[in-house]
Every structure is written in structure tokens, then in C-alpha cells.
Amino acid sequence: xxxxxxxxxxxxxxxxxxxxxxxxxxxxxxxxxxxxxxxxxxxxxxxxxxxxxxxxxxxxxxxxxxxxxxxxxxxxxxxxxxxxxxxxxxxxxxxxxxxxxxxxxxxxxxxxxxxxxxxxxxxxxxxxxxxxxxxxxxxxxxxxxxxxxxxxxxxxxxxxxxxxxxx
Amino acid sequence: xxxxxxxxxxxxxxxxxxxxxxxxxxxxxxxxxxxxxxxxxxxxxxxxxxxxxxxxxxxxxxxxxxxxxxxxxxxxxxxxxxxxxxxxxxxxxxxxxxxxxxxxxxxxxxxxxxxxxxxxxxxxxxxxxxxxxxxxxxxxxxxxxxxxxxxxxxxxxxxxxxxxxxxxxxxxxxxxxxxxxxxxxxxxxxxxxxxxxxxxxxxxxxxxxxxxxxxxxxxxxxxxxxxxxxxxxxxxxxxxxxxxxxxxxxxxxxxxxxxxxxxxxxxxxxxxxxxxxxxxxxxxxxxxxxxxxxxxxxxxxxxxxxxxxxxxxxxxxxxxxxxxxxxxxxxxxxxxxxxxxxxxx
Numbered sequence: 001x002x003x004x005x006x007x008x009x010x011x012x013x014x015x016x017x018x019x020x021x022x023x024x025x026x027x028x029x030x031x032x033x034x035x036x037x038x039x040x041x042x043x044x045x046x047x048x049x050x051x052x053x054x055x056x057x058x059x060x061x062x063x064x065x066x067x068x069x070x071x072x073x074x075x076x077x078x079x080x081x082x083x084x085x086x087x088x089x090x091x092x093x094x095x096x097x098x099x100x101x102x103x104x105x106x107x108x109x110x111x112x113x114x115x116x117x118x119x120x121x122x123x124x125x126x127x128x129x130x131x132x133x134x135x136x137x138x139x140x141x142x143x144x145x146x147x148x149x150x151x152x153x154x155x156x157x158x159x160x161x162x163x164x165x166x167x
Numbered sequence: 168x169x170x171x172x173x174x175x176x177x178x179x180x181x182x183x184x185x186x187x188x189x190x191x192x193x194x195x196x197x198x199x200x201x202x203x204x205x206x207x208x209x210x211x212x213x214x215x216x217x218x219x220x221x222x223x224x225x226x227x228x229x230x231x232x233x234x235x236x237x238x239x240x241x242x243x244x245x246x247x248x249x250x251x252x253x254x255x256x257x258x259x260x261x262x263x264x265x266x267x268x269x270x271x272x273x274x275x276x277x278x279x280x281x282x283x284x285x286x287x288x289x290x291x292x293x294x295x296x297x298x299x300x301x302x303x304x305x306x307x308x309x310x311x312x313x314x315x316x317x318x319x320x321x322x323x324x325x326x327x328x329x330x331x332x333x334x335x336x337x338x339x340x341x342x343x344x345x346x347x348x349x350x351x352x353x354x355x356x357x358x359x360x361x362x363x364x365x366x367x368x369x370x371x372x373x374x375x376x377x378x379x380x381x382x383x384x385x386x387x388x389x390x391x392x393x394x395x396x397x398x399x400x401x402x403x404x405x406x407x408x409x410x411x412x413x414x415x416x417x418x419x420x421x422x423x424x425x426x427x428x429x430x431x432x433x434x435x436x437x438x439x440x441x442x443x444x445x446x447x448x449x450x451x452x453x454x455x456x457x458x459x460x461x462x463x464x465x466x467x468x469x470x471x472x473x474x475x476x477x478x479x480x481x482x483x484x485x486x487x488x489x490x491x492x493x494x495x496x497x498x499x500x501x502x503x504x505x506x507x508x509x510x511x512x
Contacts, residue, residue, distance in 0.1 A: 054288040062295025070321040073306055
């Protein structure tokens, strides 16, 4: 049952993420991206990582994608305003894409699949256990990353303030 | 997963869905009556005694009206918008505990569809998803005013979500759980969370007003500036969906406020009532108490709407970012310090 659900949702993830790239309209791309994130949430639930699932739901689907949509709606992009890309950029893009594919294929070949990862604690993804892990063995990295986020936030506020002072 | 379990849950879902729709229907009637009372008018009184059939008449009117889809609109998204708004409004009811487990024919039936251990976060996620209906509908209409309204809705939603999340964190520091069922059970009798978290409740309530786009925060449908807001281009039942979604949102946020801060189905003297009424009727009485609280909050929403004028946009942002967020953070710190002191001694 769970395996079938996984294959179904995984197919949907791939289809939606392809649609993100192939959609002509940027707003449609963002909407497909939201659907992609929703399928990721389902994946997390299937992995019994409920906290990650719901955080993915809130942060990515509920906040970040709303901001994306917000910005795109403000820009009001359409075909007329789309800048024409020079062939040079297209060629560079193709080369970069090919490099990425080679790297991915190489890393998949290097990874051995014959030893599947089995969690010792099946309930690791539940809120309580995750909290104990984060605030126990991983306290320092956790606090450091929150400090980093705080610094980024202060930086963002400062950047948006600077215009006001100069003007 | 036996069949009995599925049937039980199915009945529960159907009942809750029906109740939400009926309450939303009669909220439209109540809103007009409350408005009339506050403005010293009579309100609707033509359809049936006291105008009690008015919501039905309104519903029929909505269905019968001509359906217009603008030619320049994005047809699919134009239809998806109101549907999504209503869907997001309805799924919030899934994790709310409506009553303590009830005994029916020797079987204990929990009056909650799903007691997931991240219930509070689920509600929060559904709330943050609610804005997509407005945004998609507003954008797909291909109308300047609708687009402006959609953008307003998005920025308002994001701004107030932060303060809302922070006010919930202070509550969670006290409850030590994310399960709504456990949060309600901790408030047995008189130990309601609002007594310990008055500031948190105030912030949460203000944010609920903003998240449901109710006055004084109904900037996305500010008719003096935006014609009709995100539903300017909508007609017939699609418009009805948007209006209905607002009332269901109001119902769900009232239920959430009653659950988190006002003890849900708990009431003083509930142990005495439990011995008096037995395991079947006492929970039902609790459900009744819960609905009284919900109806009070719905009334409060309307009371505020017809009392306080709409905010200006910069006032809205100032209140959210410079007023509520610092207050909520201060609330978290105070709560944390007090809890630390209590645990020490």
C-alpha cells in the first residue's frame, strides 16, 4: 500500500516539477512549484516525518511561495516584456546543464544502493524526538544556524533601510 | 483499518461538514441582523418568520444568477480560485476536537476526525494556505483592481502570520504539546488558557481577524479603493463560494480560538454534569458548550465589523510589524522566564 502510494506521489512530483520548467507563464510555473512542494509534504508523511511535513507545508507552501507569487504578480511579467536571451547565454546554459547531469549520474553510480538505510528509531520524525535531538546532540549547529538566519534578517532590513537614508 | 472505523469517521466528517455549512449560511443572516441591530434597523424580515429563510433565498439567488467568465481571464485558474478558497476553509475543521469521547451503544467514539500530534501546526498551515484562493482568483480575473487586491491579501496574510505563529509559541511553551486534543484536556474545568495567556490571546485574535480578511482588516475587499476587491469579476455561485469561504473561515477561527484559549468543550462543573448525565449525554452537552463559545466569537467578529472602521494600509502594516510582532516576542520571553522560575522553585 505504502509503496504504491510512494510511486504514485513520486510520479506526480516529477510531472509537476517538469511542468514548472515547461510552463510558459511564470505564474503557472510558481503554481506548479506549489503542487510539487505539496507532493513533497506527502513524501514526508510517508516517511513518518510529520514535523518536517507540516513545516514544509507552512514554510514553503504557505509563506515562501506566497512571496514568490506576490513578487511575480507585482512584476506582471508577460511575453512582451520578456528579454530576448542571446544565443551565447543559451549555449552556456546547455553546457552547465550537461555538466550537472554528468555530476548527478556520477554520484548515483558511486552511491551503493545495496545497503538501504534503516533508521534505528522509527519515530525520529515526530516533534518530540526531533526536538530532543535538535536541542541535545545538535545544539551547537542549531544555535549557529539560527544566528546565521538572524544575521541574514538584520542584513535584509538594513539593505531596505539604506535607500531611505540616502534619499 | 476496519470498515467500522472508516464508516465512523465518514459520518463524523459528513456531520461536521454539514454543520460548518449551515453555520456559515446562518452567519450571513446573523451578520445582517447584527448589523441592523447595531445601526438601529430591522434587517431582513421578509422571507419566513423573522426572515429566517433569508439564507435560502440568497442561496437560490446565487445559483440562478448568470455566470460570467471574462474573456481575457485565465479560465482554469478563474474557476480554481473560489474552489480553493472554499476547500482551504473547510479542511481546517479536521483536527478540532468537538467534544470528549462519547459512548454510543457501548462503543467509545472520539468526537474528532484526526488527533494528529502536530494539530496546531496543521491549523497554522491551512490558514497560511487560505490566501491562495484569493491570490489565484484575483490574478486570473485579469483586472487591475483584482490584482491589487490579491497582492494586498498576500502581504497582509504573510505579515500577520508571523505574529500569529509567535503568539502560539508562547501558548505551546505552557502546554508542552502540539495536539489540540491534549491542549483542550489540559484546560479541564476552569483552567482555561486565556487566564494564563491574555496577551497571547489578544494577539492571536487580532491576527485571526486579519487572516480571515474581516473588518477592520478587510483591505483586500476595500470597496472604496478597489471596486469589489479580488471578486470584482466574479458572479453567480463563484462569488457565493468566496463569500461563503469567508464565513466558514470565521467559524473555523472561532472554533480554534475557543479550543486554544477558552477551554474548548470544558466548562466549570463539568465533572458534576458527567456524573449526572452519563457518558453519552455529558459529552454532547460539552459539544453544546463549545458551540456556544463559537457562536459568541462569531458574534464578536460581527460586532467588531460594524463598530470599528477599516484600517488604512500603512496602519495595517505598522500594527502588524511594529506592534504585534514585538509584543508577541515580549510575550514569549515573559512566558519563558515565568516558566523557568516556577520550575526552579
